[in-house]
Amino acid sequence: ATGCSSSASTDTSTGAAASGSGDKNYAITFLPKNLGNAYFDTSDKGGSKAITEFGGTYAEVGPATAAADAQVSFINTLTQQGVGAIIISADDPTAIGSALNEARAAGTKVVTFDSDTDPQYRDLYINQATADGIAKIEVDLITKQIGDTGEVAILSASANATNQNAWIETMKKELAANHPNVTLVDTVYGNDDDQTSFDKTAALLQSHPNLKGIISPTTVGIAAAARYLQTSQYKGKVALTGLGTPNQMRDYVNDGTVTAFALWNPADLGYLAAYGAKALIDGTITGKEGDKFTAGALGEFTVGKDATVLLGEPFTFTKENIADFNF
Amino acid sequence: MTISAPADSRTGTRVYAEYGRPFWMRLLLTREMAVIVALILVIVIASLEVRRFGTTTTLGFLLLDVAPILMIALPMTLVIMMGEIDLSVASTLGLSSVLLGILTQAGWPVPVAIVACLVMGLVAGLINGLLVTVVGLPSLAVTIGTLALYRGIAVGLLGTTAVTSFPAFWTGLAQSKFGSTGIPVAMVLVVALIVVFVALLHFTPFGRGIVAIGFSTETAHFSGVHVNRTKVVAFMLTGLIAALAGIYWTFRYGSARGDNAMGLELSVIAAVLLGGVSIFGGKGAIHGVIAGVLLIGVLQSALRLANVSSDVINIITGALLILSVLSPRFLSWFRSLRFRRATPEKQKQ
Amino acid sequence: MSISPSNSGPPALELRGVAKAFGSVVALTSADLTVHMNSIHALVGENGAGKSTLVKIVAGLYQRDAGDFLLRGESVDFRSTAEAKAAGIAVIYQEPTLFPDLSVTENIFMGRQPTQRFGRIDRKAMRAEAEELFTRLAVRIDPDRPAEGLSIADQQIIEIAKAISVDARVLIMDEPTAALSGVEVDRLFAVARSLRDEGRALVFISHRFDEVFALCDTITVMRDGQYISTDAIQSTSVDEIVRRMVGREVTDLFPKEVAPVGDVLLEVEGLTSAGVFHDVSFTVRSGEIVGLSGLVGAGRSEIVRAVFGVDRYDSGAVRMHGKSVPKLNPTAAMAAGMALVPEDRRKQGLVLESSVARNLTLSTRTRLSRFGFIDSSLENRAAKDWAGRLEVKTNALDTEVGTLSGGNQQKVVLGKWLSTNPEVLIIDEPTRGIDVGTKAEVHRLLSQLAGEGLGIVMISSELPEILGTADRVLVVREGRITAEISRADATAESIMFAATHSTESIQ
Amino acid sequence: MRTFLRSRETGILAALVIVVLITTIKNPSFLFSQDGFRDLLLTPSILVLVAVGQAIVIITRSVDLSVGSVVGLTAYLTGRLFIDVPGIPIIVVFAAGMALGAALGLLNGALVAFGKVPALVITLGTLYAYRGINVLWAGSNRVNASDLPKDFLALGTSALLFVPYLTIIALIVVLVAGWYLRNQRGGRELYAIGSDPDAAQLYGLGVTRRILVAFLLCGALAGLAGVLFAARYGTTNSQTGTGLELQAVGAAVIGGVAIFGGSGTVYGAAIGAVLLLTINRALPILGIPDFWQQAVVGTLIIGAIVLDRVLSLRLSRQLISEREVSA
Numbered sequence A: 001a002t003g004c005s006s007s008a009s010t011d012t013s014t015g016a017a018a019s020g021s022g023d024k025n026y027a028i029t030f031l032p033k034n035l036g037n038a039y040f041d042t043s044d045k046g047g048s049k050a051i052t053e054f055g056g057t058y059a060e061v062g063p064a065t066a067a068a069d070a071q072v073s074f075i076n077t078l079t080q081q082g083v084g085a086i087i088i089s090a091d092d093p094t095a096i097g098s099a100l101n102e103a104r105a106a107g108t109k110v111v112t113f114d115s116d117t118d119p120q121y122r123d124l125y126i127n128q129a130t131a132d133g134i135a136k137i138e139v140d141l142i143t144k145q146i147g148d149t150g151e152v153a154i155l156s157a158s159a160n161a162t163n164q165n166a167w168i169e170t171m172k173k174e175l176a177a178n179h180p181n182v183t184l185v186d187t188v189y190g191n192d193d194d195q196t197s198f199d200k201t202a203a204l205l206q207s208h209p210n211l212k213g214i215i216s217p218t219t220v221g222i223a224a225a226a227r228y229l230q231t232s233q234y235k236g237k238v239a240l241t242g243l244g245t246p247n248q249m250r251d252y253v254n255d256g257t258v259t260a261f262a263l264w265n266p267a268d269l270g271y272l273a274a275y276g277a278k279a280l281i282d283g284t285i286t287g288k289e290g291d292k293f294t295a296g297a298l299g300e301f302t303v304g305k306d307a308t309v310l311l312g313e314p315f316t317f318t319k320e321n322i323a324d325f326n327f
Numbered sequence B: 001m002t003i004s005a006p007a008d009s010r011t012g013t014r015v016y017a018e019y020g021r022p023f024w025m026r027l028l029l030t031r032e033m034a035v036i037v038a039l040i041l042v043i044v045i046a047s048l049e050v051r052r053f054g055t056t057t058t059l060g061f062l063l064l065d066v067a068p069i070l071m072i073a074l075p076m077t078l079v080i081m082m083g084e085i086d087l088s089v090a091s092t093l094g095l096s097s098v099l100l101g102i103l104t105q106a107g108w109p110v111p112v113a114i115v116a117c118l119v120m121g122l123v124a125g126l127i128n129g130l131l132v133t134v135v136g137l138p139s140l141a142v143t144i145g146t147l148a149l150y151r152g153i154a155v156g157l158l159g160t161t162a163v164t165s166f167p168a169f170w171t172g173l174a175q176s177k178f179g180s181t182g183i184p185v186a187m188v189l190v191v192a193l194i195v196v197f198v199a200l201l202h203f204t205p206f207g208r209g210i211v212a213i214g215f216s217t218e219t220a221h222f223s224g225v226h227v228n229r230t231k232v233v234a235f236m237l238t239g240l241i242a243a244l245a246g247i248y249w250t251f252r253y254g255s256a257r258g259d260n261a262m263g264l265e266l267s268v269i270a271a272v273l274l275g276g277v278s279i280f281g282g283k284g285a286i287h288g289v290i291a292g293v294l295l296i297g298v299l300q301s302a303l304r305l306a307n308v309s310s311d312v313i314n315i316i317t318g319a320l321l322i323l324s325v326l327s328p329r330f331l332s333w334f335r336s337l338r339f340r341r342a343t344p345e346k347q348k349q
Numbered sequence C: 001m002s003i004s005p006s007n008s009g010p011p012a013l014e015l016r017g018v019a020k021a022f023g024s025v026v027a028l029t030s031a032d033l034t035v036h037m038n039s040i041h042a043l044v045g046e047n048g049a050g051k052s053t054l055v056k057i058v059a060g061l062y063q064r065d066a067g068d069f070l071l072r073g074e075s076v077d078f079r080s081t082a083e084a085k086a087a088g089i090a091v092i093y094q095e096p097t098l099f100p101d102l103s104v105t106e107n108i109f110m111g112r113q114p115t116q117r118f119g120r121i122d123r124k125a126m127r128a129e130a131e132e133l134f135t136r137l138a139v140r141i142d143p144d145r146p147a148e149g150l151s152i153a154d155q156q157i158i159e160i161a162k163a164i165s166v167d168a169r170v171l172i173m174d175e176p177t178a179a180l181s182g183v184e185v186d187r188l189f190a191v192a193r194s195l196r197d198e199g200r201a202l203v204f205i206s207h208r209f210d211e212v213f214a215l216c217d218t219i220t221v222m223r224d225g226q227y228i229s230t231d232a233i234q235s236t237s238v239d240e241i242v243r244r245m246v247g248r249e250v251t252d253l254f255p256k257e258v259a260p261v262g263d264v265l266l267e268v269e270g271l272t273s274a275g276v277f278h279d280v281s282f283t284v285r286s287g288e289i290v291g292l293s294g295l296v297g298a299g300r301s302e303i304v305r306a307v308f309g310v311d312r313y314d315s316g317a318v319r320m321h322g323k324s325v326p327k328l329n330p331t332a333a334m335a336a337g338m339a340l341v342p343e344d345r346r347k348q349g350l351v352l353e354s355s356v357a358r359n360l361t362l363s364t365r366t367r368l369s370r371f372g373f374i375d376s377s378l379e380n381r382a383a384k385d386w387a388g389r390l391e392v393k394t395n396a397l398d399t400e401v402g403t404l405s406g407g408n409q410q411k412v413v414l415g416k417w418l419s420t421n422p423e424v425l426i427i428d429e430p431t432r433g434i435d436v437g438t439k440a441e442v443h444r445l446l447s448q449l450a451g452e453g454l455g456i457v458m459i460s461s462e463l464p465e466i467l468g469t470a471d472r473v474l475v476v477r478e479g480r481i482t483a484e485i486s487r488a489d490a491t492a493e494s495i496m497f498a499a500t501h502s503t504e505s506i507q
Numbered sequence D: 001m002r003t004f005l006r007s008r009e010t011g012i013l014a015a016l017v018i019v020v021l022i023t024t025i026k027n028p029s030f031l032f033s034q035d036g037f038r039d040l041l042l043t044p045s046i047l048v049l050v051a052v053g054q055a056i057v058i059i060t061r062s063v064d065l066s067v068g069s070v071v072g073l074t075a076y077l078t079g080r081l082f083i084d085v086p087g088i089p090i091i092v093v094f095a096a097g098m099a100l101g102a103a104l105g106l107l108n109g110a111l112v113a114f115g116k117v118p119a120l121v122i123t124l125g126t127l128y129a130y131r132g133i134n135v136l137w138a139g140s141n142r143v144n145a146s147d148l149p150k151d152f153l154a155l156g157t158s159a160l161l162f163v164p165y166l167t168i169i170a171l172i173v174v175l176v177a178g179w180y181l182r183n184q185r186g187g188r189e190l191y192a193i194g195s196d197p198d199a200a201q202l203y204g205l206g207v208t209r210r211i212l213v214a215f216l217l218c219g220a221l222a223g224l225a226g227v228l229f230a231a232r233y234g235t236t237n238s239q240t241g242t243g244l245e246l247q248a249v250g251a252a253v254i255g256g257v258a259i260f261g262g263s264g265t266v267y268g269a270a271i272g273a274v275l276l277l278t279i280n281r282a283l284p285i286l287g288i289p290d291f292w293q294q295a296v297v298g299t300l301i302i303g304a305i306v307l308d309r310v311l312s313l314r315l316s317r318q319l320i321s322e323r324e325v326s327a
Ligand SMILES: Nc1ncnc2c1ncn2[C@@H]1O[C@H](COP(=O)(O)OP(=O)(O)OP(=O)(O)O)[C@@H](O)[C@H]1O
Pocket: B347, C022, C025, C026, C027, C045, C046, C047, C048, C049, C050, C051, C052, C053, C054, C094, C406, C433
């Protein structure tokens, strides 16, 4: 930092970094897919908590709607501001790649979380759960609820979401391998938009009268689908599961619209991502397989293949345990 | 046949100046100059007040960001100057991007795929143009329709997938910069287009036709301007450049997707109108439009660097747009306050 | 003339020293008009004398720049047409102003529809009233059809119905008869007289002196935006009125030199456009001026527009020098040597917001370019040249044409077309709204052009202009050429007869 | 009867019936199931409201592109009121939403009427500005279904004798607006202004006042739509209603409202809205994949305006030939 103070409001990041611990640039900015998304609100809050713990500067910027080109502009701006690390959930695995590489060339560490880019564009990926783990838990939940036979469908986020597509692929394999009587009849895209997800749910139920279950591996989708089911004739007849946050799903679980759904703790994900970024800035890790770092209260983590750190296995929420969670 | 009337000898009695006002007035007292001055002011203030604004990196990112809008704004200026509008540009861009992705994936050589995309853009523009001229439909309605249609085809063709593997040569070309100047190589293309469109609009008979059509389609028709042909050509140019912008977009982000540049049409139109082009047609100039595009781009870039959130940028864009169309009204209102006398009702323009 | 105006009490309408300018165009300098109750008052003057402008001031559409405006002795200041309406003034405007998408009935009653409970429009009552109005005017128009596509005459009748249906104390009619046939005119006059007898004041504007003298009791003459005179109709004559209108003897207005007539340049054969004109054929030779006469709305403008390729036509042929000229392509017509100075110079002739220079060179822009680019020095030279030849009154070539006076605008249009070096010049209403001095200049110019070998087709609604300028007169009635009259045989009577009576028998 | 058969609304109504028929034959539950019938009525109701307002403005030869942003703002206002003023009566929230919408519409109208500048530019400006205010206000917050009272949410989904409340509201609005436009002087004057603004001036119609009223109505209806959006979808955030403006203009255009004003009815616009959304829902049932639906909608819009043009050309040719005969 130059110490020049032409405008106080314009440069919080560097100013704070200078006053931070030693010469490390702990200015860390979260760049979610889009703002106004409950899931990212929670995860970024976890990040904020971690950053406060180690005395860095937390910031969150992002586009209003999930779009890769808008993310690129924000990455560019962060590059110029010279932040210590960007923690990003990618809207597109490649479109933001060159912008990220430019950021890294300028000395900024890049950590992806939630939704990854191609590995060559980032220093570290904090994986909430393995695709196998997520696919398996989703498939287990839905097949158990429908009695391991009948039609199911998937309500996804946007057609290009990296993580979603990976999970869907794995789910298909899992269904084919272990649940021969369950058929996946359709996959529709709600674009992580409430209204679209809601209307797509309605259309899904209309087009497939024999549908027994819906998997929505996105927090926006599952909430919208639950809201549709809650007041429809299909309530209790069509099972719904997926990835949701307890606060959004509480009502639906309590009134029986939804029996069980899964998620990791997004706050932990953000928390871990922030410590991962710190470790990169400190030089504790470089992204090499086998590197180890400590993530505050979460304990020690080891970097796996492709510079990936795994948070853990997803957790299943049911009527019995949902009251214990608030995020 | 030469007309000597009333008498050649009298021709010299009246001396005509080519211009009524001195050069500096003609230069400074224009709508375009107001936008340019605003642009310069914003740049100066941003350089002083916003840290890291005055760097070559900023310049580079800024130019990369505004390039597609800048490109499409050029032919859009022609269309709006004729009193028409094209809302389908962003969809054409998306379709071009998708087509490029599909064709390269199918193994077509990139240059051939590019040509195919450009042809597609021409056809998309041709459809707009024919519906507006031959069928005689309002362009606003037509292009709302093709906005959905072209985007729908783009999304339909590629579905869930995105094509992301493009030859490094091409992606590099779209992203690289001239050494340390920060100026993207792609600006060569943009500058070339600017030169072409300045020449086309301001220095050719075709451009004179556009201005005449914009002010009075009927007079233009009576004067031997091929009104329909000119309109179709302008729509085709818009389609062509939108397709070109789609190619640039694809290479810059290294990703061909159906939803690329969704909603960009409004940004383009906002920039063109901000640059002083009249939505009624007739009035406007390319340099004003360029200033309009850059004004919005610089504002966005500076505000983002200053950690002002994107919502404020939206509000400022909207307010600027409204102010820019209201400002002539304010001026005439002030004038009418000064000369407090009954003035004629302004008839429909 | 049974009833003379009652001069008891204040006049129904009084205007004194009214002035009005539109930018640089001064429409009225000092207009006076005093109309009494129980009177039909004629207002006459040449085109552009300012009659319509005066009407629009009374109607509240324009606000006067200076002068007094009294209604029944009280000074008024209308800010809108609604206020004038509320004060009992009804106006039939010169150009029909209807809503094309709405039905005939709605057009008549817009803004004052009869209503029932909850303000609901009483459609039945409205329709019945419309029917009644049409019966009174003895016309048959479907009250439910949209106004779109109505003939000018029908539109004018709806304007009349609209005006008489209002219970107005002052009724102003700006050339209501211009497009009407004899029967319709008679019915209108009967209605007008009965309104007068009810004690209302009427103002009647017309260029037809027979009508003026048959209907009105008082006559006011205007010239160049100025009041000239007011007389009782019995105490004056047509000659007297015309002299006052033009400000000098009529005879020396049009200095016509007859030029030697040469080869046929333009041939039009069997031109037909459904609903507009039928089987139109004529030829134009080098050196002659062919006049196209007829009532307003006869379809003359449409014919020449089709000939020049601005409008489409269904069948027939247009040839220049024996070679056929393609349809609907003004550029081709220009290349073949035609030029068209259109009727409405503000809408069709000029790009008002553009400069004098740009307008002068609009039709020659391709010729003024080098390698596809416009050579601006060449362009400016050409513009200077033509502005000079026609003596356009302006300081600079970049002046907006819209700010010039009407006559100078017309000169710019003329220059724009003469600069294309035409062989046949078609000119529609060459002197509409042009001041007297410029008018003579235009006529001399036309005469001189013919002398230099141009073939000229001139449309004019002013008989003296036709009589004074044309070598040959073609009379158009309802889209057909009904007579061809040589200069020698052309008189006001012979032309008017052909314009109102078809050679074929029409029921 | 003759005019009914020839009117533009009939054609599009027929198209709607055909779509419903075909889809029902393919899949009876599209119409003959409790949810199918409900959704058929419910899904288009919100767009119907916005399209009716849009039609009123277009009839006066203007256009309001800001409706999507107005819906967003009022929907968020609705949520905030329920959160910030516990126990607020639902009727007050409705009034507040409509009042905010009316105020925003009035601002549009004032800029257009007094500024004498084209509505397209003004409302493009307010589209940005209102959305910006929405984002500024909502930030990354969102309103969840659990924040809203059950009674209010029930309005958005439940029905009175098989007809959903939302549909009843939309129907009342359509009928009242249609009645006003047809039977009141004010309504007829809106047509007159759109048909020929100069003539309207000559007639002494209160052009400025009427334009203000048209925009105000459009805003108020968008405001109502915003409130109902919150009731139906339960969640609103800063992006609610994005892109709705083009759908509304599209619905009006499909419904035979001429974009240059003066003709068309709100019934047409309403049916247009229903057709647009019903086709959207029918396409998946008819086996057209999710991704191609937008293309079909685009084709539909173009087809509708081309058809309209052809019909009006035929009508005017017919009128000319009638004149030929009578002359
Ligand atoms: N809105 C306007 N803007 C500019 N000039 C105008 C306008 N209206 C009229 N003028 C000019 O004012 C003058 C008087 O026009 P006006 O229409 O009053 O004439 P008039 O006596 O009614 O002629 P006519 O017999 O042809 O109807 C003309 O020179 C005309 O060009």
